[in-house]
Amino acid sequence: MLKYLFVLLSIFSIHAHAAPIRIASDIWCPYICDNQTGYVVELTRRAFEIQGQPVEFQIFPYKRALIELQRNNIDAVLALTSSAIVENQLINADVIVGYNSNDFYTLVDSNETFEQITDLNNTQQAAIVTGYHYGVELDAWFGAHPNTYFASGRDPLAMNIIRLVKGRHSVIIDNKNVIEYTASQLNLTQQLRYAGTIGKPVPLYVGFNPHNKAYAVTFTNGIEMLKANGEYQQIMSKYKILPALTSDEARHKNLQKFLPIFN
Known part of the structure; x- marks a missing residue:
């Protein structure tokens, strides 16, 4: 013992x-x-x-x-x-x-929807977070389109949301829960609109x-x-x-x- x-x-x-x-x-x-x-x-x-x-x-x-x-x-x-x-x-x-998902958000007055990658061809500018992986096909699309905005820093999603509201982007891509949480903290929820998801949750x-x-x-x-x-x-x-x-x-x-x- x-x-x-x-x-x-x-x-x-x-x-x-x-x-x-x-x-x-x-x-x-x-x-x-x-x-x-x-x-x-x-x-x-x-x-x-x-x-x-x-x-x-x-x-x-x-x-x-x-x-x-x-x-x-x-x-x-x-x-x-x-x-x-x-x-x-x-x-x-x-x-x-x-689980992560590629969820797309626009301003409330937009009528854009995103269900497949080709839907991005008609958007003005997409904003994502630098260093993240969005899947092989989406990563390839972002890399091939120089007008894609890659946010970085301590709170890059917050900056993407604000830039969207200011008209700098036409769509932002991230996880739905994260976008809605951050938008609520910025008091900008009412200005955003869920516009679809591409791919399956990872x-x-x-x-x-x-x-x-x-x-x-x-x-x-x-x-x-x-x-x-x-x-x-x-x-x-x-x-x-x-x-x-x-x-x-x-x-x-x-x-x-x-x-x-x-x-």
Whole structure:
């Protein structure tokens, strides 16, 4: 009994002094938000914390997050497609944390619809986020049309929405939940219109640094533990009603900083 107690105490001591796992992503609310909120952030944090592993989150633009991971400055990047994980030679824990879709939004007075890629041929200018993958065919279309606008920075989708409202673009492409959440924080929801979706939803995963394969295993185990104790469903249920609860003043004020740029 004393031997087993010593082993348990040793394990506890190791976890208590464990260096935090460094996880990064750009802002993609309601999946990944400021102030360490968003359902993917909460699930990931709790998956590690429930096993005694501290977590440190950082907000980086998408492309920089991948660069910092390649430099071993961070250990994981949230919400990646399987193709992005393979392309960057990362470890996939094979736990789906959400789905991405290519949803198209225009201004309310537009009558454009988007159901297939050829529908883009008649639009004035499309705006996307630099570094993201929208599928082979859409990526090829964006690359072949120099008038495509690639937004970057800390909150590129917010800038695309504002530029759309200001008449700089005719359509923006991103995930429907993310567009509607960000537009609500900018008080611009009533000016946007859902114009269609091209392609099927794509699963999203957490991509781990190949030098720390054990973190992927820990994450998988943690998610199973959260499902077993009910926390997983609690977090998911909390964010299902996110639009009714999102009065995050810090997020709102941060997005308002973009507005003077376009006045």
